[in-house]
Amino acid sequence: MPELPEVNAKKNHFDQVALHKKIEKVDLIDTSYILKNMDGPAFAEKLSGRTFTETYRRGKYFFAKMDNGHYVLLHFGMSGHFYYYEDMSGQPKHERFAFVFEEGSRMGFNCPRKLARIHYVEDLEDFIARKNLGEDALKLQEEDFMELTAGRKGTLKGFLLNQKYLAGMGNLYVDEVCWQQHIHPASVTGALTEKQRRALFRNMQDILKKAVSLDAVYADYPDEWLWNHRTKDSQCPRDGTDLQRDKVAGRSTYYCPNCQELIE
DNA sequence: TGTGATGTTGAATG
DNA sequence: GCATTCAACATCAC
Known part of the structure; x- marks a missing residue:
């Protein structure tokens, strides 16, 4: 967990x-x-x-x-x-x-x-x-996140999972923030616009804060999140499309093929 | 019975 | 240096 x-x-x-x-x-x-x-x-x-x-x-x-x-x-x-x-x-x-x-x-x-x-x-x-452990994901400043992501090659998921850039994000929360931001997890990090990166950062911290405030009790996580829908044969809670499961950055990844845009 | 699981690390490769 | 992929780690649950 x-x-x-x-x-x-x-x-x-x-x-x-x-x-x-x-x-x-x-x-x-x-x-x-x-x-x-x-x-x-x-x-x-x-x-x-x-x-x-x-x-x-x-x-x-x-x-x-x-x-x-x-x-x-x-x-x-x-x-x-x-x-x-x-x-x-x-x-x-x-x-x-x-x-x-x-x-x-x-x-x-x-x-x-x-x-x-x-x-x-x-x-x-x-x-x-x-x-070589990065700053805690909740303590990281937005400007530092912007610097870390600027021009970076490699997938967004791979970046967020790498603990040397920022520490604390794992497989499930990465899928969550990508889904909430309508961004395909295999998107190229540095190809996101500045606006997208700022929104992603803020959303990531909001998700983490909410989860921390709920003491990581999954049953209490908002039903509007991907979280409790992130299972085999499930549908996107936004548009009902069947969720896709692929390997991204070597990890099992759930995403909506309809409403998460691949940016590259 | 085979497969995959919330993580990390090192090797090999490009 | 950067990034990717794969395997390994050990055990359990489906």
Whole structure:
């Protein structure tokens, strides 16, 4: 589930249940694939006795700051999720590790597909610079977006998905904004007019803000959006045309062949 | 049973 | 440097 609004919802959850609680230990189940820059026991040792003091989200990257000034980066991949519980009966099936708080509750990190990535980060700025991670899509300024898009070759979808330009957009929100703007996702980014690019940018932020305000609960997303119509054999909520499904920028893409213009 | 899934990365290619 | 395509990562659900 995790694109910007989903990760934001996870942050909200984490802030609510995990901040300011002393970590007694880290329960390691299987961190072999997801923990990237140290092994499980070293990670557990680093975290033991620490307290999370605040959190920071940039795009889909979630950083939990500790009382020693260091961070834990949690990237959820495709299927990562937090589960907070006090009774072991609440332990999720694919928990890879859990922060065990002194009071006895646990913040479990569940990840069936092991595509999540965890790093122990001493220097946040350095980590972001090395990742070449772009500005958060909600913090990006319109003029910077205009500069990033001007004259750019390559598909609009490929651009919006690339986290080094702006961070946070994923497959579903990209389809949504392209659809709302009547623009075919395979359009050439730099071929859009200035007016189109400005409108796209504003609409993108509006969509993200709305999704964040709804805590990424899909059932509450406006029915006028493509979102809940983005399924096999469905129709465009605007004009009833059968939606088309193609691969664009290597990702499964839904769009309306009738009302989304290919600009190139 | 085969296929695809909200993400990222690296290799190969143009 | 830029952009594209493909494969890989590991598991589950349909």
